Amino acid sequence: MPSDYSLHDVLEKMYTNQLALEAALMELTLHVEKQGSSEAGNNVRDALETIGENAGHIKQGLAKLNRSKNG
DSSP states (O other), X not given: OXXXXXXXXXXXXXXXXXXXXXXXXXXXXXXXXXXXXXXXHHHHHHHHHHHHHHHHHHHHHHHHHHHHHHO
């Protein structure tokens, strides 16, 4: 059972959750912007940019962990 909760697996799940939250926030942002709140939309888009940048770092870290696990 401990192998079900390896660091790599936990980080992979967190990364997947981050992508799902990013998609959900974008959907909400589009809805808010349609309602005429461009300032709120811009604020959320700024946050989404940070999420996207961090997602890239997380994905690279996961690839590195995977290589060290398999190599």
